[in-house]
Amino acid sequence: MSFAEQMYSKIDVDGDGSISKKEWADFFRAFDKDGNNQIDLNEFSTGMATAFGANGDQAKKAFDKIDTDKSGELTVDEIADFFKVLDKDGSGDVSKAEFLAVWGTVF
Ligand SMILES: [Ca+2]
Ligand SMILES: [Ca+2]
Numbered sequence: 001m002s003f004a005e006q007m008y009s010k011i012d013v014d015g016d017g018s019i020s021k022k023e024w025a026d027f028f029r030a031f032d033k034d035g036n037n038q039i040d041l042n043e044f045s046t047g048m049a050t051a052f053g054a055n056g057d058q059a060k061k062a063f064d065k066i067d068t069d070k071s072g073e074l075t076v077d078e079i080a081d082f083f084k085v086l087d088k089d090g091s092g093d094v095s096k097a098e099f100l101a102v103w104g105t106v107f
């Protein structure tokens, strides 16, 4: 299984084969340890290591992908907005193919 596939199966918490908006948002919101509604690179790296066993390089690549305004922090809104990037057909769920279309090129 590729790293992107591992991410997919973990974020799909209920295991129904698709990632809902709530699964996506809740998963990454849990990374915000200090609760300031922003996830900095430290929080993100720790979360990625705990959730996926990601190394620093993998965490940084994922962070940069989601940090679309390049502010160096991920806001809760930014993470929610990234769901729209993933959900290419606008069905409200992210299929494995949609997920891998974005993340398969990163890892
Ligand atoms: Ca699901
Ligand atoms: Ca934070």
Ligand SMILES: [Ca+2]
Pocket (backbone or CB within 6 Å): 086, 087, 088, 089, 090, 091, 092, 093, 094, 095, 098
């Ligand atoms: Ca979709």
